Amino acid sequence: MEYRKLGKTGLELSLLGLGGFHLLEIELDTVKEIVKRYLEAGGNYFETARSYGDGVSERKLSKVLPKEGIVVASKTESREKQSSEKDLLSSLKALGRDHIDILFLHAVTKNDYWEAISSSNGALKTVEWAKKEGLIRYVGITSHGYGGTLLKALKEYPFDLFMTQMNYYDRFNFPEIETKVIPYAVSNNIGIVAMKSLADGYLWRSVGNAFRYTKTIPVSCIVSGINSLDQLEEDLELIEKEPFSPEELEQLFFEAPELGNYVCRQCMKCLPCPQGINIPGLFLAEGRYDRQMLDGKVRSAADYALRDRLAHWFGSEDQGIEEYNSMSPGVDACTDCGICNERCPYVIDIPRKLGIVKSKITEGYVW
Numbered sequence: 038m039e040y041r042k043l044g045k046t047g048l049e050l051s052l053l054g055l056g057g058f059h060l061l062e063i064e065l066d067t068v069k070e071i072v073k074r075y076l077e078a079g080g081n082y083f084e085t086a087r088s089y090g091d092g093v094s095e096r097k098l099s100k101v102l103p104k105e106g107i108v109v110a111s112k113t114e115s116r117e118k119q120s121s122e123k124d125l126l127s128s129l130k131a132l133g134r135d136h137i138d139i140l141f142l143h144a145v146t147k148n149d150y151w152e153a154i155s156s157s158n159g160a161l162k163t164v165e166w167a168k169k170e171g172l173i174r175y176v177g178i179t180s181h182g183y184g185g186t187l188l189k190a191l192k193e194y195p196f197d198l199f200m201t202q203m204n205y206y207d208r209f210n211f212p213e214i215e216t217k218v219i220p221y222a223v224s225n226n227i228g229i230v231a232m233k234s235l236a237d238g239y240l241w242r243s244v245g246n247a248f249r250y251t252k253t254i255p256v257s258c259i260v261s262g263i264n265s266l267d268q269l270e271e272d273l274e275l276i277e278k279e280p281f282s283p284e285e286l287e288q289l290f291f292e293a294p295e296l297g298n299y300v301c302r303q304c305m306k307c308l309p310c311p312q313g314i315n316i317p318g319l320f321l322a323e324g325r326y327d328r329q330m331l332d333g334k335v336r337s338a339a340d341y342a343l344r345d346r347l348a349h350w351f352g353s354e355d356q357g358i359e360e361y362n363s364m365s366p367g368v369d370a371c372t373d374c375g376i377c378n379e380r381c382p383y384v385i386d387i388p389r390k391l392g393i394v395k396s397k398i399t400e401g402y403v404w
């Protein structure tokens with residue numbers, strides 16, 4: 038198992054981290070087997086949250102984790118001082134520990150949440166108190182989807198680490214994670230923990246590529262939600278794979294079936310539009326709105342159900358609507374001239390997709 042430094046904390050995390058959410062789904066005996074095998078393989082990072090089954094994930098881990106030699110992280114989704122303090126004390130009790138290594142402020146996806154957290158009665162007060170009392174060693178922040186609030190929070194408070202989605206599908210929906218948040222974290226020595234390498238399961242047919250892609254990013258740890266020994270063995274094998282070279286990445290972006298001829302790669306080659314439409318900007322707004330999941334094509338029921346479930350999983354719709362409404366000229370200026378289609382290397386039917394974006398964002402449906 039490879040170990041990587043976690044920012045300036047002094048901790049070294051195993052590259053494969055064990056996520057605690059999926060421990061809810063399985064019996065305690067299976068949790069024991071998974072944890073035993075993960076430790077044998079050199080794993081040392083366990084991550085859970087108060088909100089995972091209202092402490093059930095923490096309680097299961099308390100029965101199986103060793104007292105020493107590991108890194109334990111939990112999370113509070115409370116924004117206020119009093120409720121986050123209560124969460125932390127409940128987490129410590131459920132985990133059976135007098136302190137944890139990392140407390141994450143969880144799912145800080147909107148500016149409103151960050152304002153509440155950083156207010157005079159916000160959860161940051163709990164963080165400061167808990168550090169002084171020795172209840173936590175380090176503080177992190179997690180976020181899903183749009184990265185604007187995450188970047189703002191990292192700039193306004195000296196977090197030790199952050200965790201967010203990093204996968205080859207959502208990089209085209211939330212590119213600011215890789216173009217802004219990660220460079221900021223690297224230059225300020227903030228620890229980087231990746232989650233959702235499989236885009237919440239959407240990349241389930243391409244797990245090898247998904248792991249290799251996330252390894253290409255300068256992360257300290259890749260957290261995987263593991264609910265069986267077979268899955269752990271597969272992850273242990275995949276975590277050893279080489280990251281992609283730049284040429285291989287280009288090829289992946291061309292060939293990945295999940296991107297196909299619908300997801301915009303933000304290459305800008307369709308510009309300039311004769312009508313002045315910011316085509317990639319509108320498709321980015323669509324990415325924020327529903328992760329470009331619903332494309333109006335009928336496939337299997339299982340595929341549709343997965344896309345429909347994941348489309349609004351991150352809750353960045355408001356950002357998509359705001360960006361869509363800020364575009365002028367908008368979709369209605371399209372004359373269907375087709376020049377953009379000739380330029381798009383990914384064979385996206387751009388006028389059709391523009392129509393879909395408009396219907397989704399203004400009507401709520403693919404029209």
Ligand code: SF4
Binds near residue numbers: 316
């Ligand atoms: S050329 Fe195609 S992939 Fe590139 S920005 Fe335009 S629509 Fe997106």
